[in-house]
Amino acid sequence: MDYLQLMGFGPNGWGYGMLAATGMTVAVALCGYLIGSVLGSLGAAAAFSRFMPLRAIAGFYTTVLRGIPDLLVIYLFYFGSSSVISAVGALFGAEGFVGAPAFLTGAMAIGVVSGAYQMQVFRGAVLALPKGEIEAARAYGMPSFLLFRRIILPQAARFAIPGMGNVWQLVLKESALISVIGLVEIMRQSQIGAGSTRQPFSFYLTAGALYLLITFVSGRGFRLAERRAMRGVRRAA
Amino acid sequence: MPDPAKTPAVQLSNIRKSYGEHEVLHGVSLTANEGDVISILGSSGSGKSTLLRCINMLEVPNAGSVSIHGEAITLDQKPGQPPRARDMRQVNRLRAKAAMVFQSFNLWSHLTILENLIEAPVYVLKRDRKEAIAEAEALLARVGIAEKRHAYPAHLSGGQQQRAAIARALAMHPSVMLFDEPTSALDPELVGEVLKVMRDLAAEGRTMLIVTHEMGFARDVSTRTVFLHNGVIEEEGAPAEVFENPRSDRFRQFISRDH
Amino acid sequence: MVIDFPFLWESFTTLLNGVPLTLQLTALSVVTGAVLAVLLALMRVSNRWWLDLPAQAYIFVFRGTPLLVQIYIIYYGLSQFPELRHSILWPFLRQAYWCAALALALNTAAYSAEIIRGGLLSVPAGQIEAARATGMSGFLLMRRIIFPQALRQMLPGYSNEIILMVKSTALASTVTLMEVTGIAAKLISQSYRPIEVFICAGAIYLAINFIVVRAFAALEYALSPERRPAPASTADQPEKARA
Numbered sequence: 001m002d003y004l005q006l007m008g009f010g011p012n013g014w015g016y017g018m019l020a021a022t023g024m025t026v027a028v029a030l031c032g033y034l035i036g037s038v039l040g041s042l043g044a045a046a047a048f049s050r051f052m053p054l055r056a057i058a059g060f061y062t063t064v065l066r067g068i069p070d071l072l073v074i075y076l077f078y079f080g081s082s083s084v085i086s087a088v089g090a091l092f093g094a095e096g097f098v099g100a101p102a103f104l105t106g107a108m109a110i111g112v113v114s115g116a117y118q119m120q121v122f123r124g125a126v127l128a129l130p131k132g133e134i135e136a137a138r139a140y141g142m143p144s145f146l147l148f149r150r151i152i153l154p155q156a157a158r159f160a161i162p163g164m165g166n167v168w169q170l171v172l173k174e175s176a177l178i179s180v181i182g183l184v185e186i187m188r189q190s191q192i193g194a195g196s197t198r199q200p201f202s203f204y205l206t207a208g209a210l211y212l213l214i215t216f217v218s219g220r221g222f223r224l225a226e227r228r229a230m231r232g233v234r235r236a237a
Numbered sequence: 238m239p240d241p242a243k244t245p246a247v248q249l250s251n252i253r254k255s256y257g258e259h260e261v262l263h264g265v266s267l268t269a270n271e272g273d274v275i276s277i278l279g280s281s282g283s284g285k286s287t288l289l290r291c292i293n294m295l296e297v298p299n300a301g302s303v304s305i306h307g308e309a310i311t312l313d314q315k316p317g318q319p320p321r322a323r324d325m326r327q328v329n330r331l332r333a334k335a336a337m338v339f340q341s342f343n344l345w346s347h348l349t350i351l352e353n354l355i356e357a358p359v360y361v362l363k364r365d366r367k368e369a370i371a372e373a374e375a376l377l378a379r380v381g382i383a384e385k386r387h388a389y390p391a392h393l394s395g396g397q398q399q400r401a402a403i404a405r406a407l408a409m410h411p412s413v414m415l416f417d418e419p420t421s422a423l424d425p426e427l428v429g430e431v432l433k434v435m436r437d438l439a440a441e442g443r444t445m446l447i448v449t450h451e452m453g454f455a456r457d458v459s460t461r462t463v464f465l466h467n468g469v470i471e472e473e474g475a476p477a478e479v480f481e482n483p484r485s486d487r488f489r490q491f492i493s494r495d496h
Numbered sequence: 497m498v499i500d501f502p503f504l505w506e507s508f509t510t511l512l513n514g515v516p517l518t519l520q521l522t523a524l525s526v527v528t529g530a531v532l533a534v535l536l537a538l539m540r541v542s543n544r545w546w547l548d549l550p551a552q553a554y555i556f557v558f559r560g561t562p563l564l565v566q567i568y569i570i571y572y573g574l575s576q577f578p579e580l581r582h583s584i585l586w587p588f589l590r591q592a593y594w595c596a597a598l599a600l601a602l603n604t605a606a607y608s609a610e611i612i613r614g615g616l617l618s619v620p621a622g623q624i625e626a627a628r629a630t631g632m633s634g635f636l637l638m639r640r641i642i643f644p645q646a647l648r649q650m651l652p653g654y655s656n657e658i659i660l661m662v663k664s665t666a667l668a669s670t671v672t673l674m675e676v677t678g679i680a681a682k683l684i685s686q687s688y689r690p691i692e693v694f695i696c697a698g699a700i701y702l703a704i705n706f707i708v709v710r711a712f713a714a715l716e717y718a719l720s721p722e723r724r725p726a727p728a729s730t731a732d733q734p735e736k737a738r739a
Contacts, residue, residue, distance in 0.1 A: 139336075140337075141333035155345075
């Protein structure tokens with residue numbers, strides 16, 4: 001069977017399978033990314049807190065999660081939640097190991113890791129804010145929430161876009177690791193295909209091409225967003 | 238109800254401000270009546286900018302009181318604690334009346350010039366957006382940069398940015414205007430265009446407090462000159478008087494220096 | 497949840513057995529990757545499109561795809577070709593160890609090349625001009641003026657990249673290698689005690705990365721004499737250059 005037939009949409013083709021798996025990769029990455037955004041903004045808020053223990057927790061979170069392998073975090077989440085589920089199952093008479101839902105645990109693991117990176121991005125964006133402009137807003141009588149909504153948020157968002165783009169690329173590539181806990185995304189689907197056709201090179205090469213396509217397209221998207229957001233900023237001559 | 242004509246626009250009594258151990262204002266009192274144009278002079282480190290920033294609570298004084306149009310700002314000044322304003326809603330209401338113009342312009346860089354002018358009127362004063370836009374365009378025409386209304390601050394020269402910042406202040410319908418070294422960040426050839434706008438405002442009878450290094454402007458335009466040195470007022474009076482016959486040696490030295 | 501301390505200690509000592517492999521894979525891939533990265537970076541700044549373009553393509557592909565794909569292509573994928581299975585390379589490519597090291601090296605080369613390029617471009621044009629004005633050019637200019645400055649400029653980025661590599665070696669466990677994460681996965685699936693094992697393995701990685709960070713900070717300090725406070729007088733500075 002030649003390559004085009006193998007990856008085609010014919011009766012023996014793996015096209016639909018790979019396409020569905022691509023959708024799964026994007027879905028799990030997106031969920032993880034959003035969870036990470038929530039954790040990252042909470043972490044950044046904690047890092048700027050006046051309350052020392054909150055700052056310490058935020059610092060610990062971002063240092064630890066950026067210092068250990070993502071794969072280890074995925075194992076922790078999968079086996080951790082599985083053992084909780086198994087323990088609960090045992091109470092109701094179920095026996096043995098019950099696996100946790102791979103999508104949920106995978107998205108959570110990616111979320112917790114990317115949150116540590118997004119926290120750094122948000123922190124940097126807030127630190128980059130021009131102090132004088134915030135002072136001007138205060139001098140014009142803006143209460144804190146209005147100031148945050150009208151001046152800080154739009155500017156910080158602008159400074160955060162490039163970093164957020166980098167974290168998204170990271171998350172997309174990280175999502176491949178979820179294949180180890182059985183979620184059928186691009187990588188797992190390729191393993192299945194490689195196993196049953198004995199054509200591993202064709203499948204993994206296709207997987208690589210699919211990732212490249214997603215990272216390329218979303219990279220373009222982020223660059224467009226950056227250009228739109230950077231209106232009003234003097235470009236280097 | 239006090240008579241508005243007699244109530245001072247700004248009254249500072251015995252203001253003290255310190256950073257840690259270091260006290261920069263040692264009890265300064267200053268009153269600005271309606272229509273006063275007060276220039277505040279002094280070398281760097283004299284505390285003149287700090288004094289101006291105490292009026293709108295960008296700096297909260299450790300001791301002393303601030304009143305704007307007879308309304309005293311309620312302050313918590315307990316020893317051993319950083320001073321703070323008790324009621325931020327009151328502070329914000331009064332800040333909207335005392336519009337400030339900054340040395341480094343501080344136009345909001347993510348908004349166009351027109352958006353900068355209507356931002357606080359629409360969101361702080363809750364004015365009608367259409368009216369705010371119409372008024373903003375008139376103000377931009379008045380300071381001579383009507384054609385820049387859709388440009389972003391970064392695309393304007395320093396002089397144009399400062400004129401836009403003055404228009405932004407005027408859009409608040411302020412009863413007092415605070416200028417914090419408005420020409421110090423400008424190239425010499427751009428200073429004139431900003432001073433001209435400020436001269437016109439003074440001629441209208443607006444109440445203005447101006448921290449400045451422009452001696453000529455202080456002498457010609459202001460109704461009163463205040464010279465601050467090491468956190469106390471060394472010399473105060475009508476410019477014609479103090480520039481001709483300075484009582485303080487330090488002020489004599491200060492004005493004889495080439496500025 | 498109660499933490500079982502004897503089990504914690506046992507896990508820790510078991511996991512330590514994986515540290516040599518983790519360090520070996522890191523060192524092997526960082527060193528090989530650095531050589532390739534310098535080459536790629538020079539191609540990128542060469543101003544010749546036929547050198548720049550292939551380097552760009554390489555970097556785009558290796559940075560745009562997951563490391564796991566790269567490892568799988570090399571370890572599982574290459575066996576699809578009988579020609580390769582009969583070549584002299586096969587004794588290497590058959591082994592998970594060499595495949596993982598190769599994939600890691602190719603991967604880090606792409607990221608490091610951009611860090612090195614950034615360092616090279618950070619050298620002020622005026623300094624290069626000044627060197628040219630004294631008659632320096634080519635390799636001499638590179639070695640005496642550009643490289644020493646670029647090296648310092650790229651140290652923080654490169655230290656980050658090495659930490660990423662330490663973390664990336666965990667993927668070697670997916671191709672059967674028993675480095676720290678591989679042992680951790682095995683321990684977890686045997687004991688069903690993910691938390692204890694995770695704490696031990698995490699602590700080991702954090703310790704390794706801490707050492708990397710400190711080493712690079714020391715190196716940066718050593719390479720930046722002009723950022724230190726100036727000596728009180730020149731008299732108490734021996735002539736190091738001649739010593």
